[in-house]
Amino acid sequence: MNATHRVVRLTRRPAGLPTADDLALVRAPVPRPEAGQILVRNTHFLVFPGLRTLIGGATRDVPLPPLHPGDTLFGPAVGEVVDGPLPKGRLVLHLQGWREYATPAAAECRLLDGTLPDPVAHLAQGSAAYGALTRPAEVREGDTVLVTGAAGAVGTMAGQIARLLGAARVIGSTGSPDKARRLERELRYDATVLRGTAPVDGPLAAAAPDGIDVVLDTVGGEQLTAAVQAANRGARIALVGALDGQLSPDRTGASAPAVLDTFRLLTRGITVAGYNGPDHPDVEAEWEARFGDWLRAGEIRFPYTPVPGMERAPEALPGLITGRSFGATVVEL
Missing domain, CATH: 3.40.50.720 (NAD(P)-binding Rossmann-like Domain)
Known part of the structure; x- marks a missing residue:
């Protein structure tokens, strides 16, 4: 494993809509999992418009923390377990996107069990x-x-x-x-x-x-x-x-x-x-069961715009905000 990995951080609070200049792709030490955490190598993460609110700093009534200059962005991600209490090699869904390696708490990860035929479809909204x-x-x-x-x-x-x-x-x-x-x-x-x-x-x-x-x-x-x-x-x-x-x-x-x-x-x-x-805590399981059936039957699609590579990730949020994507925006690592 490399000693460092790449993360996307907020460099300044935007004056208006965020641009790529408000974000920075930087290298940081690969994190080591603490007690109860796992080390995950991310493969895909979702770019969601709610980041605009978190970056703007006005997050009253929003169930996610604000982002301040210097913070690493976050969001739904799919990755492979590298180390920790969960089985190595298994794919998990978690909320530490915008980085190549993550250390979420095992209790906050979801092991993907094949309910959906394509793991990336877990990022569908x-x-x-x-x-x-x-x-x-x-x-x-x-x-x-x-x-x-x-x-x-x-x-x-x-x-x-x-x-x-x-x-x-x-x-x-x-x-x-x-x-x-x-x-x-x-x-x-x-x-x-x-x-x-x-x-x-x-x-x-x-x-x-x-x-x-x-x-x-x-x-x-x-x-x-x-x-x-x-x-x-x-x-x-x-x-x-x-x-x-x-x-x-x-x-x-x-x-x-x-x-x-x-x-x-x-x-x-x-x-x-x-x-x-x-x-509506009952919705998620109901949705995934039906989504999986519909995907396998070819009755539904998961449309998304792929962003290939971590080096293009800082452009992904401004691209989403300015309407350059169709469907979800997913960064592929």
């Missing part, structure tokens, strides 16, 4: 989408479903899940014509609405002439405003992300205001609920 679409915004046979931020890590999974749960029509919003084409050709979206060139409500009304029954919102802002305008009586809206705030250069990533027509919410009996995974 499908659990939140599945939980939202089966709990607060339960999809019913024949529903029309809108997914905002459809080309993101959650959105690319959500449209497929909605279809498998019985949705008759699935509509997505995105900011790129190329991504819109991919959503329709590769992920079975029936229609897409482009944001950024005109108010969203007009194109959304054209894409959903009979209204919307279920909304899975990963964005907030004007897209959530438009979703409420298009919602049918009894529609269910689940909030699973706040990208409008996290990707704004004028915010810290910890707020995402939106204008909602409360008169319409009231008169149409529309429900709006935030989905939080820890509030």
